[in-house]
Amino acid sequence: MNAAFGSKPFVYARAGSTVKVYAYTDMKAAALAKALQKLDHESGRGGVLQRADDGITARLRGAGVAGRAETKAAVSTERGGRYFLQKFIRANAGVIKSDGEELAAGQRADKAAQALYASWKADFKTVEPRNVYHVVFSARAGTDARGFLRATENVLAEMVPDHKWAIAHHPETGHVHVHAMILARSESGRPLHFSKADLYDWRAAFAEKAREEGIAMVATGRMDFAASRPFNMRQAGAYERSKRDTRHSVSPTIAQRVEAKRQAAFEARTIAAYGAWISRGWQLTATMTREAIPGSQAEAGAAAFSAAVAELAAAKRSAFGSPPAPSGEGTPLSPSVKKVDTLIDLTNHVREIVSMELSPLELRRKIADVNKAFDRIDGSLSKKEDKQELAGIREEMNGLLNQRLNDVRVQAATGGTEATDTVRDGGRSLSQKEQQAKTQDRANEQNPRQPDKLAAPGSAAAKKAEQQADRVERQNRDTQRSLDDDRER
Structure with missing residues (x-):
């Protein structure tokens, strides 16, 4: 086994003609774990999983052992590694280390796993900086x-x-x-x-x-051609496998993306909405090319492409009923009007949210939606300065939203306005619940059939009342501390 695992640390336990091994290897555990997760949906052990099994089997055979290796699990994180090592030690009796020494009987599994993992750390592969x-x-x-x-x-x-x-x-x-x-x-x-x-x-x-x-x-970028979204090798492989074998399937979105990209199809709605800007950008590109390289065929190509995009954009706007694109001078190469328009709409939406009367839960959901929109805009930007400018705007907008959220929390906790302190339980506000509780207390005080009962000192009832009072006092202190933290934030 030392030959099979390349002198890497491991532990093993015998079970008849089977040997169970927990080992640290040079194989990519994340890829193996992913392959094992998909194993239930596939007909056999293929790809990276089969190569891992075959590699260990071949090294065993080279060491004179006629056995067959089969990978059952893989973990790539340190926390997961310690957990499964502990689980292996607990589940198997007579665990032996790679140096031939058997783990001490009666030792706690967590302590043994901790000591083993600490001794293995020197062999762990670390990520070296790129040279x-x-x-x-x-x-x-x-x-x-x-x-x-x-x-x-x-x-x-x-x-x-x-x-x-x-x-x-x-x-x-x-x-x-x-x-x-x-x-x-x-x-x-x-x-x-x-x-x-x-x-x-x-x-x-x-x-x-x-x-x-x-x-x-x-x-140029994808926007300059209104090109369809790209796909990766994993998506392409899954799509090809689904065409060969009906047992495998991919989502219609992935299938459409792969086919559209292979056919060099453009996004019709992008052409309809921003075709005029794309066309104007190619016109400026043709002008720039003419100045840099007089007489170049690229100038004619850029001009012809600009005219074709403008004609197609007009046709698609009619088909989709889209409004004409906003006027402007445009920019050569990767026009960003779509990003600017979207950002303006988003900042206006943030200001609308700040002026709304919302509960804390509703406001947190709005903040999450706003940050998702910022993430989408950031992913569409290509220039470093654009991303930095967006980060500044995002920080400012989040500051406004978080300040509003703190105000709403304080109002909800202290019985503020009806609009902001509404609780989902029955649609009643905190102030309404408080008023109902006070009314119930007055009714109990005025009810002669329910006189106040004083517990005798030292009795079980008195101790219970004291515990209840202490609990209420702690809750009040925690509430006040939470309010102070909200105000500080």
Whole structure:
């Protein structure tokens, strides 16, 4: 087993001709766990699960053991690892460690698992920091390779001036592409990071350097073509499997997304709503290309695409009954009018929420909906400065909403206005319930058939009354402390 698990730590227990093993391995536990979850819906153990079993079986065979390995469970978190190790020790008798030593009998499972896990930590794989980034710059076939190489050098000199890098051009492939290897840390120790916004900035800067070398290139996004949403390899694999085997199925949304993207279909509603802005952006792109590369065919292509989008947008607006797009100058490449309009609507909606008379529960739901809308807008932004500006607006709007929520909580707890302190129980407000309780108390006081009863000191009833009084006092202190915290927040 030491040969089978590559000298990694493990424990095992015999059960007849079967050996149960709990081991730390180099295999990807998250992928194995996901495959095990899907095992009930599939006909056999395929993919990553089968490869893991076959690998352990082959190493056992190489060590002279004619056995077959079968993975039963996998866990990738430290907390889960400790829990299942403890469960393994508790469920099996005569557990033996990888050094051949048997766990002491009578030892508590949690203590044994804690000690074992602590001794294993030295073998655990840690996430090493990235040392090098691999970036690929590519262009269409027929692009001037020398100019493309110079553009690559220029953009690297501009974007990472104090990082070391090396580039290589592959002339033997159909399309022109250059590989760049960039050290993750600069000479001054500054780390290099690539976010989604950073990648767009790199694409825009590279397109500008390419145009300076006479290469017709622009940095475009999905919005510039009203393209359908992309799909990932997992979604494509599931869709292909569903076509081959009726036992597998995918949602209609995934199927439509894969087919639309493969057919290069555009989003009709996006064209209808924002086609005029997309068209105007391509007109400005044609103008920019004409100034940068006079006589280029790209200018005519951008102008023709702009005209086609404008014509199609008019037809789709008629089909969907959409209002005409707002007027404006537009921007070349990735127009953001949709994002701006959506943000304006959202901020107006936040101000409406602040002016509403809502219960704390209703207001918290509104705040959650607002933050989901901000997340959607943030996901549609590509430029770093746009994301930073949105974060500032979001912080301001959340400040207004949280301040309103604190006010509503205070009013609800202290018997404030009828509109804000309504409780879902029967639709009555806190003040109505309080008034009913006072009325009931007066009725009890005036009822001669229910005279006040004083408990004798030291009796069980007296002790119970004292406990009740202490409990009420603690509740009052907790309520006051909660109100103070709300005011402080």
